Amino acid sequence: MRLNMENITIRLPDGSSRNFPKKTSLHEIANKINGGSGKNFVAGKINGRLVDMSYLLEQNADVVFITRDSEEGVDITRHSASHIMAQAVKELYKGVKISIGPTTDNGFYYDFDCEDSFSLEDMDKVESMMQELIGRDLPIIRKDIPKEEAISLFKERNETYKLELLEDIPDDVVSVYVQGDFVDLCRGPHLPSTGRLKAFKLTSVAGAYWRGDEKNKMLQRIYGTAFPDSKSLRKHLQRLEEAKKRDHRKLGKSLDLFSIHEDAGAGLVIYHPKGAMLRTILEDFEKREHFKRGYQLVKGPHLLKSDLWEKSGHFDNYRENMYFTEIDGQKYGIKPMNCLAHMLIYKSRTRSYRDLPQRYFELGTVHRHEKSGVLHGLLRVREFTQDDAHILCTPDQLGQEIKGVIDFVQDVMKIFGFEYEMALSTRPDKSIGSEEQWEKATSSLKEVLENNNLSYEINEGDGAFYGPKIDVILKDALDRKWQCATIQCDFILPERFDLTFIDSHGTKQRPVMLHRVILGAMERFMGVLIEHYGGAFPTWLAPVQAVILTVTDRSIEFADEVYGRLTSSLLRVEKDFRNEKLGLKIREAQLQKIPYMLVIGDKESNDRVLSPRMRNGKTLKPVKIDEFIALVQQECRDRR
Numbered sequence: 001m002r003l004n005m006e007n008i009t010i011r012l013p014d015g016s017s018r019n020f021p022k023k024t025s026l027h028e029i030a031n032k033i034n035g036g037s038g039k040n041f042v043a044g045k046i047n048g049r050l051v052d053m054s055y056l057l058e059q060n061a062d063v064v065f066i067t068r069d070s071e072e073g074v075d076i077t078r079h080s081a082s083h084i085m086a087q088a089v090k091e092l093y094k095g096v097k098i099s100i101g102p103t104t105d106n107g108f109y110y111d112f113d114c115e116d117s118f119s120l121e122d123m124d125k126v127e128s129m130m131q132e133l134i135g136r137d138l139p140i141i142r143k144d145i146p147k148e149e150a151i152s153l154f155k156e157r158n159e160t161y162k163l164e165l166l167e168d169i170p171d172d173v174v175s176v177y178v179q180g181d182f183v184d185l186c187r188g189p190h191l192p193s194t195g196r197l198k199a200f201k202l203t204s205v206a207g208a209y210w211r212g213d214e215k216n217k218m219l220q221r222i223y224g225t226a227f228p229d230s231k232s233l234r235k236h237l238q239r240l241e242e243a244k245k246r247d248h249r250k251l252g253k254s255l256d257l258f259s260i261h262e263d264a265g266a267g268l269v270i271y272h273p274k275g276a277m278l279r280t281i282l283e284d285f286e287k288r289e290h291f292k293r294g295y296q297l298v299k300g301p302h303l304l305k306s307d308l309w310e311k312s313g314h315f316d317n318y319r320e321n322m323y324f325t326e327i328d329g330q331k332y333g334i335k336p337m338n339c340l341a342h343m344l345i346y347k348s349r350t351r352s353y354r355d356l357p358q359r360y361f362e363l364g365t366v367h368r369h370e371k372s373g374v375l376h377g378l379l380r381v382r383e384f385t386q387d388d389a390h391i392l393c394t395p396d397q398l399g400q401e402i403k404g405v406i407d408f409v410q411d412v413m414k415i416f417g418f419e420y421e422m423a424l425s426t427r428p429d430k431s432i433g434s435e436e437q438w439e440k441a442t443s444s445l446k447e448v449l450e451n452n453n454l455s456y457e458i459n460e461g462d463g464a465f466y467g468p469k470i471d472v473i474l475k476d477a478l479d480r481k482w483q484c485a486t487i488q489c490d491f492i493l494p495e496r497f498d499l500t501f502i503d504s505h506g507t508k509q510r511p512v513m514l515h516r517v518i519l520g521a522m523e524r525f526m527g528v529l530i531e532h533y534g535g536a537f538p539t540w541l542a543p544v545q546a547v548i549l550t551v552t553d554r555s556i557e558f559a560d561e562v563y564g565r566l567t568s569s570l571l572r573v574e575k576d577f578r579n580e581k582l583g584l585k586i587r588e589a590q591l592q593k594i595p596y597m598l599v600i601g602d603k604e605s606n607d608r609v610l611s612p613r614m615r616n617g618k619t620l621k622p623v624k625i626d627e628f629i630a631l632v633q634q635e636c637r638d639r640r
């Protein structure tokens with residue numbers, strides 16, 4: 001029996017406790033309590049802190065084991081995959097320097113300083129070297145060493161980027177991870193050995209500046225992803241493939257919806273007829289939904305005097321995103337937001353508590369200077385139109401108004417088939433107003449979320465400069481997340497613009513202002529919709545709902561009559577009367593993802609009927625023209 005053997009007590013998530021000798025590793029503990037199944041775990045948590053399975057327990061602690069398929073487990077697997085990739089690259093290419101290799105939402109990357117640029121063939125080579133390293137099942141070992149020792153270690157290895165990173169670390173002791181000949185400066189934790197990486201794939205190569213600064217050297221970034229098992233990796237890769245097919249920039253071109261021309265300006269969208277139609281349908285939909293909920297349509301100017309932007313705080317807090325111009329010696333700002341005109345409407349007369357809430361809605365086109373590097377198709381642009389509204393209400397009405405907006409968002413998202421999550425964003429560094437105003441606004445939003453049992457995350461410091469907000473994050477058909485709707489609560493601008501109402505005792509009070517969008521920017525929402533539906537819009541949204549295809553010229557007369565009848569009933573119809581093979585015309589219509597094809601041959605002309613053929617290849621029984629019109633109109637009413 002060993003002398004001095006102290007015991008420590010660990011507490012497990014189920015509340016049970018176990019005793020072990022001091023300096024027992026998590027790995028041993030897992031094996032003991034799980035009957036030798038410690039292999040299911042990739043790491044552990046000691047009093048909430050993530051550690052390796054090799055960690056030796058020194059004190060009593062709460063212990064949680066991390067399974068490989070948990071969110072944290074997957075992240076650890078990806079981080080280890082990035083190290084194994086870096087090791088493979090260093091084995092294959094001499095003189096490569098490593099910089100950073102973090103995980104991302106869907107995978108990982110590592111940035112390398114390398115003379116030659118990596119090609120796709122290199123990726124295959126790196127992947128096979130990774131397989132070899134996995135086959136060797138090298139232990140991944142953590143070492144806590146004095147910072148000075150780490151500096152000489154990385155100096156010896158000529159890893160200058162690691163030396164730069166070390167300069168920024170204030171601690172006296174740092175951790176490095178070693179596997180075979182490979183050493184990385186890293187906090188960990190990691191998989192116990194390289195053999196524990198089961199499923200990975202390198203996905204792409206790109207340039208990336210060291211520390212994201214374009215004044216620094218351009219490094220080469222290799223992206224990859226890893227999963228706990230090959231089945232989930234396969235599923236993920238299929239989803240990536242599908243996402244590529246649905247890319248709205250690609251579909252926008254093939255469906256002839258919109259274009260962006262460098263000659264006209266980056267981030268400026270030009271709508272083609274079908275894209276403009278899609279946008280019109282969405283705008284009409286929006287107007288009706290707003291009118292139903294007691295909003296009034298308003299319209300403000302694009303230019304407002306700079307003095308007004310100074311008063312609102314935009315000049316101090318938002319100037320770098322704004323465009324300015326000068327007319328007759330007077331400076332003007334091009335609006336990046338629609339709030340100011342709406343406040344001037346409110347202020348144009350005396351308001352009584354009986355007039356509130358006032359809900360002003362505008363399809364407001366705004367301009368914001370986004371950096372050219374972040375522009376992306378319809379998703380990030382410099383000119384866009386928001387379905388923007390400002391609700392001015394009494395403090396008592398605030399809760400019900402916020403609830404009304406949340407209900408509005410929920411109704412609309414159901415129509416488009418989006419699932420959603422909510423997040424509450426709090427005060428950013430750059431902001432106006434007092435602590436008390438922010439506190440009041442934040443708790444108003446929180447209260448509505450909590451009273452209605454809506455779950456939400458908190459995004460610290462992500463609010464607008466004039467108030468906190470609730471963001472609604474959509475999940476599309478491929479489970480990707482998009483932020484569209486927001487509700488911002490603002491006690492500050494009503495004060496700056498001295499907005500008032502007369503309460504029931506005849507005294508002046510301050511209204512509260514909600515800034516909110518439902519779809520957000522129309523451009524962005526359209527981009528999301530295109531990808532969500534893969535370009536196959538439901539009938540109510542489709543810019544072209546039906547195309548009329550003639551079999552021979554003998555059918556043109558009846559086909560023309562059909563076209564006239566459908567068009568005058570406001571169906572969105574195209575005709576294809578070309579002297580081409582029917583098979584080709586059908587194929588083209590299918591590529592255009594038009595919901596209905598109406599093939600008109602001798603039989604249809606003689607019987608004066610339509611035989612609608614659906615996008616998915618299904619055909620309907622022959623129907624009269626009126627019946628077809630009624631069918632499409634019903635689908636539009638049902639928003640199908």
Ligand SMILES: [Zn+2]
Pocket residue numbers: 079083101184185186187188
């Ligand atoms: Zn690392």
Ligand SMILES: [Zn+2]
Pocket residue numbers: 337338339390515516
């Ligand atoms: Zn606003």
